[in-house]
Amino acid sequence: MENRVCSLFNIKYPIVSGGMVWCSGWRLASAVSKCGGLGLLGAGSMHPDNLRYHIRMCRENLGELPFGVNVPLLYPEMELLMKILIEEKVKIVFTSAGSPKKWTPYLKEHGIVVCHVVSSALFAEKCEKAGVDAVVAEGFEAGGHNGREETTTLCLVPKVREATSLPLLAAGGIALKCQIKAVEALGAEGVQIGTRFALSQESSAHRMFKEHCTSLGEGGTRLLLKKISPTRLAYGSRFTETVEKMEAEGADREEMMQYLGKGRAKRGIFEGDINEGEIEIGQACSLVNSIESVEQIMKSLI
Amino acid sequence: MENRVCSLFNIKYPIVSGGMVWCSGWRLASAVSKCGGLGLLGAGSMHPDNLRYHIRMCRENLGELPFGVNVPLLYPEMELLMKILIEEKVKIVFTSAGSPKKWTPYLKEHGIVVCHVVSSALFAEKCEKAGVDAVVAEGFEAGGHNGREETTTLCLVPKVREATSLPLLAAGGIALKCQIKAVEALGAEGVQIGTRFALSQESSAHRMFKEHCTSLGEGGTRLLLKKISPTRLAYGSRFTETVEKMEAEGADREEMMQYLGKGRAKRGIFEGDINEGEIEIGQACSLVNSIESVEQIMKSLI
16 A cells, blocks of 8 residues: 555555544554554644643654644644644644645745645645645545535545645545545545544543444434534534524524534533534444444554 | 446446436437446426337337336326336336335336435335335435435445445446446445436536536535425525525525425526526536537546
8 A cells, every 4th residue: 555645654554543623632643653554633622732742642652653733724822833843843734724825834844744634626726836745635524624615525536636736635434445445546545534533442532422423323414503614513412403493593603603602522522412512523423333443443444 | 347237227337327307308318328328217307298208219219228217206197107107118217206115016016127216225225125126325416306314425335335235326426437436446336427417418408507517616516405305406596595595594494495486497407597497416517527428428437
């Protein structure tokens, strides 16, 4: 499986674990990197000092093996976060949820490999112009925050492949080996997997979150909160029922923001409040029925 | 490419053109069958006598080559339609939009090969119990009427593959050869292609419909009308803007039905009224940029 993605990140298998809020701490990231993939830390749910701790723990566990950090570009204390990435000599950064133009030159100046997550070919072209090293094309199936175009991985990957010559990873809906083969046929050179790793033993998510998500079947998630920012969530809790009812009855953005409040994702994913928290998870959860170790998962994928 | 789907339908390539309302008349169906695939007539937009005419025209053009008829099980004059299928000795029927239990035994008694379109593995199991010969797993990307689970082709096909041992075709979002390879990796043994054939020269759709749809880019379609029946439509006309506004403001099912009225699909697809008609088309239209002949399309796929 040696290819451009493997060379770029210096990994054995072109499999990246997504940097997911409240899931992707040092335990998950290190486990994936130890198995020959690339583990990412999810900075989105970490205070800067906490991120520093997780980076150090990764290094302690991994030695010279690579790992990376996912940075949502809407992070409130971005300057401080960037400072930490440089100070801690992080070598790989995945950026998402924003324009690749703003931080790519800064990261590249510091010798960091930059990979940007896109939900359209249009943005992939912008990435190439901004000088990023690789793109992740993430489809409608993905958990959590999601593109407005609703383009699925099957339609997105060939379109992005046509738009850019950069190394290309596919994401969104991928949990099985046959799906890795499928996106390779579409032109992807590697994959970023979220849901399956979010539900692994090493994920920092709450046991209740993992048990709930592994029990979900077809139609178990839905893209909701479109008036704020489209977000894929497990479906059928008190929270999503209220959201759906409000949306169906025409609540506006402000009313939705007010009901949503703060800290719902932490409550759902990290504290395991299935009924009132935001259970961010991808459509692929219907293909994941048990809580496995990262080693078991990696073995089944390669 | 010889496999179970080819044997079942007695075709050279496991490529079926969808039986699409206002697109799939005898010209399109015959052209696909002549090129070694399986052309379907779309009974959904045909009065019974008109269907009889299209069946006869297919036979006249195809001789012994196979073709089929797609029957949406919500068809208002179902008894009459079934009578015509038998009288005209149709050999292959694809049923959709309903339970496979009701008509499968009747069709099978008359020696007809039955294939049912599903949007979930749950329904694929029901198909097997009902005695159908093959299933089409159609994902969220598909144009027109669509499953409520919103499961994409990438997530649906492996799930259906696991649920049934029947010959399996994939549909939804497939317009390119690389996508055929992708769904084969997921376990499909053939494909049903809608959008690309709807936009072919031989499709009965209006020239304006074809020109509009081939000009659409990413995010050019959206799943709308969820309070009535989820339908994928080209996005950005006066009609869809009104639908979106009404939906955002909480219009109920009845209000939506009243605004929708009757004959919108005919108006959009067959009469080419881009602004006020329903432009039913799949997400794959962003991958289709010109109006080609069926021969050109088939060549590019095989």
